[in-house]
Amino acid sequence: MQDSSLKTPYFMIDEVKLVENLEKAKQLKEISGVKLVLALKCFSTWGVFDIIKPYLDGTTSSGPYEVKLGYETFGGETHAYSVGYSEADIIEVADICDKLIFNSQSQLQAYRHLVEGKASIGLRLNPGVSCAGQDLADPARKFSRLGVHADKIEPQLMEQLEGVMFHMNCENKCVDSFIRLLDDISAKFGSYLDKMSWVSLGGGVFFTWPGYELERLGETLKAFSEKHSVQLYLEPGEAIITKTTDLVVTVVDIVENEKKTAIVDSATEAHRLDTLIYDEPATIQESSEYGEHEYVIGSCSCLAGDQFCVANFEEPLKIGQRLHVMDSAGYTMVKLNWFNGLKMPSIYCRRENGQVEKLNEFDYSDFKRSLSQWSVS
Known part of the structure; x- marks a missing residue:
């Protein structure tokens, strides 16, 4: 044709160019030990998942249909997250996801019983700092509804978690700014992170951008993982495609x-x-x-x-x-x-x-x- x-x-998707990005993703995994889950909110064209699957560890979602799509067409780990779940949403995805991440402590309290014994439970935290070029896409913007801020955490609820998720980047092409964010997270949330088994650092880290310091990023992620004894995840979208x-x-x-x-x-x-x-x-x-x-x-x-x-x-x-x-x-x-x-x-x-x-x-x-x-x- x-x-x-x-x-x-x-x-027109170019497989050669896609594989070039995926090889960088593979290199990052080898250096850092981080696991990578594709952010379906960015790219869900499952007709090319056969190209991507050998390189990544699974998918992450922002709504119940994405959870089902990742489970059915990608496999590996299926992470479920939503800013606002309904009870029906939870029932629909709890049996097919490996990790279910709540956006708020109120949702965690309301629906945890529907997930226990089925998926690893996590909570999104908002570090209050970010690297995002536009206010519209800034998770740390004023009055943000995305995740729990440090001063709002109820410590007893954190005891019920296996992991947490942060998402505070948008097309971040600078390792130095990412390191600053990680340092801030360690300072604010370190006592909680030390008790977790996994931590997702979200997406928006543009490690396939030309000239990006990939090895330095890998070493930084490895050091953060070892410091808090956690399995790290990144949720790349744009970086892959x-x-x-x-x-x-x-x-x-x-x-x-x-x-x-x-x-x-x-x-x-x-x-x-x-x-x-x-x-x-x-x-x-x-x-x-x-x-x-x-x-x-x-x-x-x-x-x-x-x-x-x-x-x-x-x-x-x-x-x-x-x-x-x-x-x-x-x-x-x-x-x-x-x-x-x-x-x-x-x-x-x-x-x-x-x-x-x-x-x-x-x-x-x-x-x-x-x-x-x-x-x-």
Whole structure:
């Protein structure tokens, strides 16, 4: 199957690039002894789990459906976490998860009896410090509902736990800042950590970023693990799939209003939502920093501010030309929606042997069924 025969928009996952990230994950595990569980909230495209499974130890979730998906399609350890469980949620996942992490002490008290004897019980703690670039994604932001702060801990409840989870990073590319966070955690929570059998340090540690001090990170994790005599976990998402996937789109029109806008058959609102939410412009593979021809890469949705980026090109863009929106795996396929009734991108994987494998495609029936369903008697 040739790329030129595929109808846009579509995601193309590159197995070679994915394995490059996974080899770094393997190296980190060997140095540190840390276990890695894939954060399904970032990437849940289970059609490529056969590539990822040999390298990681399992999955972690943010809701009951992710728990079930990890259990059914990935295996290994299945970690269950949610900001707010219902009793029905707990009953649904308790028998299929290895670790169940509560977000609050009130939920721990209410539902612990449903989990005991089935899964290892943990609690999320909030260190009050973090490394996050935007307030929206900062777990330590003011009035945060995420985890228990040190001054709110009820010591008798901590005796009922086997582990705790922290999540205080978002695309942290700096080992030094991570070390500072770990030092702060040890100072605030060390007496509790010493009594645990496992500690998850969450996700957001971007150890596959070019130039990242991987060995130093590994040594730091090993030292922390030995200091508190715990099995450490990280919950990578972006670190596993970064720079592995393009969203391929086609220019369907070019309009001009002081600036030229190339309208493509995709939308950030529907297909690459974080571009819009965090106001972080996408990168176009065909663009050139010093190109003379500037275009707004505009979405085909009706939302006025819905655009991918502003980019320069060596040659004028043409209607029918394809563009590759780079690094489009994380928080994209898990956030796809039917805004404007736009065609949802298909999902493909280019395997190491060069063959393109179709993982999924969507049509009008999927759109229609997502909104209502009825039967004719």
